[in-house]
Amino acid sequence: MxxxxxxxxxxxxxxxxxxxxxxxxxxxxxxxxxxxxxxxxxxxxxxxxxxxxxxxxxxxxxxxxxxxxxxxxxxxxxxxxxxxxxxxxxxxxxxxxxxxxxxxxxxxxxxxxxxxxxxxxxxxxxxxxxxxxxxxxxxxxxxxxxxxxxxxxRNFDEILRALDSMQLTAKHKVATPVNWKHGEDVIIAGSVSDDDAKKLFPDGWKAPRPYLRIVKQPS
Known part of the structure; x- marks a missing residue:
């Protein structure tokens, strides 16, 4: 299987x-x-x-x-x-x-x-x-x-890092960028429209490209 x-x-x-x-x-x-x-x-x-x-x-x-x-x-x-x-x-x-x-x-x-x-x-x-x-x-x-x-x-520190990411992204509509560590900026999930993102992230975000919307890690 x-x-x-x-x-x-x-x-x-x-x-x-x-x-x-x-x-x-x-x-x-x-x-x-x-x-x-x-x-x-x-x-x-x-x-x-x-x-x-x-x-x-x-x-x-x-x-x-x-x-x-x-x-x-x-x-x-x-x-x-x-x-x-x-x-x-x-x-x-x-x-x-x-x-x-x-x-x-x-x-x-x-x-x-x-x-x-x-x-x-x-x-x-x-x-x-x-x-x-x-x-x-x-x-x-x-x-x-x-x-x-x-x-x-195996690098089990990486497993811990990935676990932090998975637990965060399971709770919030975000994704984590390359080499992300807990406390660093994250990316608004692509499934979230700009209108919905304004409600979820009222402080706004940085967007070097329309599809790359960067915000502080949700608490």
């Missing part, structure tokens, strides 16, 4: 390092980040999981939960967490999904649906496409997807 932005994130039941979860129920009425890994005890992913452990409070401030997934059993995740703490200085407090039957990886189109076998005997190379970040909104729809190669560590 191919997944696209605005598709409903597939629901599933899975074992995690914090017990059994039903994904949609676990998300609740907030946001969620699901980020996946091809194998436990891999170097790049070790750094990623440690960094996410350090910045988890920033996601919590934004009413966003974090959950990881690796194509290995939960017992391996628990042992891996010790290595992460010792080498990265932080232990993941968020749950990690065990996916030894490859069910979630297939459900989220990170592995082919007809991929045979289990996690046993597989290598990071055979699971290399399980390197995706999904940001899921309170409506359980996929808001963002990013897939990285195994050799390139």
């Amino acid at each position: 191919s997944l696209r932005i605005n598709d409903t994130a597939p629901d599933f039941t899975a074992e995690t390092t914090q017990g059994t979860i039903r994904f949609h129920q676990w998300i609740g009425d907030g946001w969620a980040v699901l980020f996946s890994h091809p194998k436990d005890f891999t170097p790049v992913c070790t750094t990623e999981l440690g960094y996410m452990a350090k910045i988890e409070p920033e996601f919590a401030k934004r009413n966003c939960k974090i959950i990881g997934l690796s194509v290995d059993p939960v017992g391996d995740h628990d042992r891996w967490a010790q290595d992460i703490e010792q080498t990265q200085g932080a232990r993941p407090k968020y749950p990690m999904i065990g996916d030894p039957k490859l069910e979630v990886a297939k459900l989220y189109n990170m592995l082919p649906a007809d991929e045979p076998g289990t996690s046993e005997g597989r290598t990071a190379a055979t699971n290399q496409t399980v390197r995706t970040v999904f940001v899921i909104g309170p409506d359980k729809k996929i808001k963002l997807m990013m897939t990285y190669p195994m050799t390139t560590g």
Whole structure:
């Protein structure tokens, strides 16, 4: 099954390092980040999981939960967490999904649906496409997807930045320009007419082009 932005994130039941979860129920009425890994005890992913452990409070401030997934059993995740703490200085407090039957990886189109076998005997190379970040909104729809190669560590500060943008633009009729950061000017959404924009933004806007209407970030 191919997944696209605005598709409903597939629901599933899975074992995690914090017990059994039903994904949609676990998300609740907030946001969620699901980020996946091809194998436990891999170097790049070790750094990623440690960094996410350090910045988890920033996601919590934004009413966003974090959950990881690796194509290995939960017992391996628990042992891996010790290595992460010792080498990265932080232990993941968020749950990690065990996916030894490859069910979630297939459900989220990170592995082919007809991929045979289990996690046993597989290598990071055979699971290399399980390197995706999904940001899921309170409506359980996929808001963002990013897939990285195994050799390139992901930039989770960018995920935070994108989350700020998505939460802002979900609430206000604006879009955010290139490299935008929280507090900077934004763009009035193209779907808003000038007449409606005058009501929404009574202080006016700058318009170097009629289609490029720049305003201060709504509070």
